[in-house]
Amino acid sequence: MKENETVLLRTRHKDKFREYLTTVSGKQFHCEFGIVETAELRDIEPGGTIVSHMGQQFSVIRPRAPDMFRLAKRTGAPIMPKDVGQIISHAGINSSDRILEAGTGSGVLAIYLGSVAKEVISYEIREDFVENARANLSMAGLSNVEVRCGDIVDVMRQGTDFFDAIVLDIKDSAESVKYACSSLLDGGFLVVYSPFIEQAKAVYLEAVGAGFYSVHTLECMERELSVSERGTRPAPARVGHTGYLTFARK
Numbered sequence: 695m696k697e698n699e700t701v702l703l704r705t706r707h708k709d710k711f712r713e714y715l716t717t718v719s720g721k722q723f724h725c726e727f728g729i730v731e732t733a734e735l736r737d738i739e740p741g742g743t744i745v746s747h748m749g750q751q752f753s754v755i756r757p758r759a760p761d762m763f764r765l766a767k768r769t770g771a772p773i774m775p776k777d778v779g780q781i782i783s784h785a786g787i788n789s790s791d792r793i794l795e796a797g798t799g800s801g802v803l804a805i806y807l808g809s810v811a812k813e814v815i816s817y818e819i820r821e822d823f824v825e826n827a828r829a830n831l832s833m834a835g836l837s838n839v840e841v842r843c844g845d846i847v848d849v850m851r852q853g854t855d856f857f858d859a860i861v862l863d864i865k866d867s868a869e870s871v872k873y874a875c876s877s878l879l880d881g882g883f884l885v886v887y888s889p890f891i892e893q894a895k896a897v898y899l900e901a902v903g904a905g906f907y908s909v910h911t912l913e914c915m916e917r918e919l920s921v922s923e924r925g926t927r928p929a930p931a932r933v934g935h936t937g938y939l940t941f942a943r944k
């Protein structure tokens with residue numbers, strides 16, 4: 695592993711896995727299973743193992759976006775992986791894309807988008823959330839995502855930069871749809887995440903009114919299976935409603 699790289703340490707305890715995020719540095723990492731000398735991680739490849747001073751063995755793993763979703767420090771509700779999948783697939787996000795995104799929040803969507811796209815510029819209006827998001831992105835090892843403090847509506851209103859996709863997860867998204875149009879390249883996608891159906895409808899109508907085509911709104915349902923000796927069936931605890939996704943193409 696490289697200096698300053700984030701590492702996922704995974705260990706097994708009583709038939710369960712425990713996971714921790716740490717950084718390759720000269721410092722010690724402390725947990726209930728003992729002390730891990732993170733300096734030793736420099737000589738270990740991802741997939742290798744390291745042992746704490748109490749003899750507990752940990753797998754050394756390079757974290758992926760779902761690990762950051764589970765373990766990153768949150769400032770609010772991050773977008774769920776099921777919705778991220780819809781955004782990436784329906785808008786065709788790819789490695790040549792420049793993406794404008796807001797609000798950054800905990801930076802979870804920015805991490806997923808940064809793992810796929812060429813460049814992501816993410817705006818967060820709350821200064822106190824920006825530092826946490828930057829720390830999460832740095833832990834994710836992404837240098838192609840820039841978090842800026844500011845109002846995305848002002849940025850889009852200026853219309854001085856152009857993007858392949860704009861992804862909005864902000865409160866008053868319907869009012870900002872018309873400005874998004876002037877910051878998108880022809881053929882680019884606007885994606886808006888709306889927790890409420892009234893907001894989704896307003897976004898849809900604004901997008902049609904602003905001249906976008908191929909406007910459609912969807913909700914993605916996810917149902918996990920519970921597997922046991924007795925039988926396999928949908929898990930009683932499941933992800934309920936999260937939000938609606940509106941896609942509009944310039």
Ligand SMILES: C[S@@+](CC[C@H](N)C(=O)[O-])C[C@H]1O[C@@H](n2cnc3c(N)ncnc32)[C@H](O)[C@@H]1O
Pocket residue numbers: 770771772773796797798799800801802803804817818819820823844845846847863864865866
């Ligand atoms: C639900 S959170 C976004 C979560 C994020 N998608 C994630 O996956 O972590 C919404 C965020 O948008 C920010 N926000 C609201 N209006 C904004 C605006 N006009 N420009 C930039 N950020 C905004 C809020 O401060 C909040 O942190």
